Amino acid sequence: xxKKLEPKFKEGGKFHKFWPLYDGFATxxxxxxxxxxxxxxxxxxxxxxxxxxxxxxxxVPCLLxxxxxxxxQHFLAMxxxxxxxxxxxxxxxxxxxxxVVSYAVGLGIEFAFCIIKKHPISEGYLVSGIxxxxxxxxxxxxxxxxxxxxxxxxxxKEIFGGTGMNVLNVALVARAFLFFAYPxxxxxxxxxxxxxxxxxxxxxxxxxxxxxxSTLLGQAADANFNGTFKNVxxxxxSNVFSDAFFGLIPGSIGETSALACLIGAAILIITGIGxxxxxxxxxVGAYVMGLIFxxxxxxxxxMAMPAHYHLVFGGLAFGAVYMATDPVSAAQTKLGKLIYxxxxxxxxxxxxxxNPAYPEGVMLAILFFNVMAPIIDYFVVQSNINKRVKRFKLxxxxxx
Amino acid sequence: MGKSIKIKKGLDIRxxxxxxxxxxxxxxxxxxxxxxxxxxxxxPKCLVNPGDVVKAGTPLFFSKKHPEIQFCxxxxxxxxxxxxxxKRKLMAIRILADKETRYQQVNLPSAExxxxxxxxxxxxxxxxxxxxxxxxxxxxxxxNVTPKAIYISAFDSSPLAPDxxxxxxxxxxxxxxxxxxxxxxxxxxxTVHTSRTKSEIFLKAKNVDIHxxxxxxPSGNAGVQIHHIxxxxxxxxxxxxxxxxxxxxxRLFTENRYNALRVVAVTGSEVTRRRYAKVITGVxxxxxxxxxxxxxxxxxVISGNVLTGTQEPLDGNLGFYDSQVTVIPExxxxxxxGWALPGFGKFSLNRSFFSWLAPGKKYTLDTNQHGExxxxxxxxxYEKVFPMNIYPVYLxxxxxxxxxxxxxxxxxxxxxxxxxxxxxxxxxxxxxxQSIVRRGLDYVMSETE
Numbered sequence: 001x002x003k004k005l006e007p008k009f010k011e012g013g014k015f016h017k018f019w020p021l022y023d024g025f026a027t028x029x030x031x032x033x034x035x036x037x038x039x040x041x042x043x044x045x046x047x048x049x050x051x052x053x054x055x056x057x058x059x060v061p062c063l064l065x066x067x068x069x070x071x072x073q074h075f076l077a078m079x080x081x082x083x084x085x086x087x088x089x090x091x092x093x094x095x096x097x098x099x100v101v102s103y104a105v106g107l108g109i110e111f112a113f114c115i116i117k118k119h120p121i122s123e124g125y126l127v128s129g130i131x132x133x134x135x136x137x138x139x140x141x142x143x144x145x146x147x148x149x150x151x152x153x154x155x156x157k158e159i160f161g162g163t164g165m166n167v168l169n170v171a172l173v174a175r176a177f178l179f180f181a182y183p184x185x186x187x188x189x190x191x192x193x194x195x196x197x198x199x200x201x202x203x204x205x206x207x208x209x210x211x212x213x214s215t216l217l218g219q220a221a222d223a224n225f226n227g228t229f230k231n232v233x234x235x236x237x238s239n240v241f242s243d244a245f246f247g248l249i250p251g252s253i254g255e256t257s258a259l260a261c262l263i264g265a266a267i268l269i270i271t272g273i274g275x276x277x278x279x280x281x282x283x284v285g286a287y288v289m290g291l292i293f294x295x296x297x298x299x300x301x302x303m304a305m306p307a308h309y310h311l312v313f314g315g316l317a318f319g320a321v322y323m324a325t326d327p328v329s330a331a332q333t334k335l336g337k338l339i340y341x342x343x344x345x346x347x348x349x350x351x352x353x354x355n356p357a358y359p360e361g362v363m364l365a366i367l368f369f370n371v372m373a374p375i376i377d378y379f380v381v382q383s384n385i386n387k388r389v390k391r392f393k394l395x396x397x398x399x400x
Numbered sequence: 401m402g403k404s405i406k407i408k409k410g411l412d413i414r415x416x417x418x419x420x421x422x423x424x425x426x427x428x429x430x431x432x433x434x435x436x437x438x439x440x441x442x443x444p445k446c447l448v449n450p451g452d453v454v455k456a457g458t459p460l461f462f463s464k465k466h467p468e469i470q471f472c473x474x475x476x477x478x479x480x481x482x483x484x485x486x487k488r489k490l491m492a493i494r495i496l497a498d499k500e501t502r503y504q505q506v507n508l509p510s511a512e513x514x515x516x517x518x519x520x521x522x523x524x525x526x527x528x529x530x531x532x533x534x535x536x537x538x539x540x541x542x543x544n545v546t547p548k549a550i551y552i553s554a555f556d557s558s559p560l561a562p563d564x565x566x567x568x569x570x571x572x573x574x575x576x577x578x579x580x581x582x583x584x585x586x587x588x589x590x591t592v593h594t595s596r597t598k599s600e601i602f603l604k605a606k607n608v609d610i611h612x613x614x615x616x617x618p619s620g621n622a623g624v625q626i627h628h629i630x631x632x633x634x635x636x637x638x639x640x641x642x643x644x645x646x647x648x649x650x651r652l653f654t655e656n657r658y659n660a661l662r663v664v665a666v667t668g669s670e671v672t673r674r675r676y677a678k679v680i681t682g683v684x685x686x687x688x689x690x691x692x693x694x695x696x697x698x699x700x701v702i703s704g705n706v707l708t709g710t711q712e713p714l715d716g717n718l719g720f721y722d723s724q725v726t727v728i729p730e731x732x733x734x735x736x737x738g739w740a741l742p743g744f745g746k747f748s749l750n751r752s753f754f755s756w757l758a759p760g761k762k763y764t765l766d767t768n769q770h771g772e773x774x775x776x777x778x779x780x781x782y783e784k785v786f787p788m789n790i791y792p793v794y795l796x797x798x799x800x801x802x803x804x805x806x807x808x809x810x811x812x813x814x815x816x817x818x819x820x821x822x823x824x825x826x827x828x829x830x831x832x833x834q835s836i837v838r839r840g841l842d843y844v845m846s847e848t849e
Binding site: 033 | 413415559631633634635636700702706707708709711726728730731732733734735736737738739740743746747748749750751752753765766767768769770771772774775776777778779780783789790791793794809810811817821824825826827828829830832833834835
């Protein structure tokens, strides 16, 4: 089939315009029979498709758990007992369309850009396309998903030149876009999937008495916070840390379970595809900042909240493992990665605790450090350069 | 006192096809080819015409820029062909070899009493100079410059590389003579490997500083050794010579003739009898590979190793600097969902392939690129196989941006393309790092000389 189709897409062929599209599909099906021609004669088996598919694999625990939790929170809010099978099915029905829309819109735009610019189709969006749904609430209208994916691909990536050239994490660009364009949809009461909504409004009908839809971070940021957390049914949570660690709390689809994120982290670190330096230093940064707030807390219940809660609440684990580690937008040097990760963790907690307008600070912290990463690297590389310059000066003064 | 260097970063690519430690001498060679293109940045001026009769040691061409550097015929016989390429560029000179080699008479200064200048002149005039290469730029050394030091790596760590201990067996006198001669020009540094090097020829060499290094490839690259012994600063020049070429230099003074005999390892998964062969520079590869291949089609013949060698047709010839021939399968076959398979049999630095569970396994690698070229995406990858205190990606990007000042700051003078070969091998984005470095060096060279 390849032999028959290929000439039509090659130079002079009828569909030459669509060569990137053909090439994209052909190389998706087959690792191409391209051989080395310059330089090394053998190559490592790794390529970008492999790298990206490992990241997707690492995201599967979050995706599956996210589907389950979507249903779990829904049935809890409805005052029903969340059966595992029904919960997962409910989540599947809710989440799958978001994933499909994200991929369809994002890849569609990416293909169009590649055809216009005559670039080969790059693999970057395979990961972005699954990350975007996982950082959105389950009840998000699909048109918003489409709009966010389009914005992220065009403004977040393609205007910089495509995969590998972007400054900011593409999936976070999508989330930030929705966060600022439709704030009411992305905060407050959006985190539990309802039977019915009017826009962002909650239809109270059918909900359990005492229903509360805000996330743990939302509760902590509340002025009346006294140190105890409630679940969606309004009951006190007895063991907050373990619920948050396993992820049975309201939040974006994929971010709630720290455990699922840790499984993903293990996959990324063992394969060497995610940077352990960034993941570890992000957690350390958040924990240290949490401790600092504990020390100066006084009567402020949020500041006094145990520092390790920060690691499992909200999107910190998800951001540390999947977002901060995006190699294109992160720092590139070893030392730079440690500084970058620590900064993200610390800033995320500062934004959470200090700024009541943003109960969740991970997204903004990562975006901020995406921008700072080249500057961090600049200083690290500069110290290497300074060593060389110093050596040169010594040598030219005749010292060996 | 020599230094003791430990490197951890690097990678030994475990290939099937190491040469057995047996030396054979192929039947008499009927023709050899000397190619000016083996010498990077050389502009040659031809001295012979088809029909000319030459002896071993007769100059065939010289460098236009440094006319004292002569390139001599390794055999005696008749020049049968002068191959020219586009714009009459001299590509190759073919010589039909005599059965019995006749050598050009050489007039040498006595090794003991000669001045530095006399030794340099003798090496230049008799075709030995091209064996001496310089850093920066990785080109033939400039004979008018006195280098800071000369570096010799006593072992080759690249994939399937010849064992230098074995290759130099019996050539201890010549090797030491070569060292003595070089030591009269500049201080000589010899680096041995803590576990690979066992031969007393290296360990007990005199007139040199002996350094030790441990660790995987590229520990045998002179560039890595120099970087850890005494890094090259802007304006400094060091020279490098391969151990087998030191022997050839030594022979000029022990035998009074240009005798470019060397021991070549015939390696690779597609070779039937993998052995060492004693041959002359420029020998046709057929002399080494005839009746010695599993099959003659769909193979890649490389003069050199799989990382830095040159692709040659089966009818091609051994490169001037090469002590190894490698034959591996071509990899034209597309692989269905190859990127998604578990990859038990796929060699990779990356542990997303389950082959990492079999650490000692040897692989038959073909020439498939395993993916298409992409922009830089993955970070920290090159650093795992680049044992120098240099930021490889930043250096590459400064080269791509043609920013000479930045290249200097980031250490371009310390590197040669071969130092980036492993980066190129492991690169997820399939970027051709060696040719980028070559381009950078050429650009700096053109702007600074």
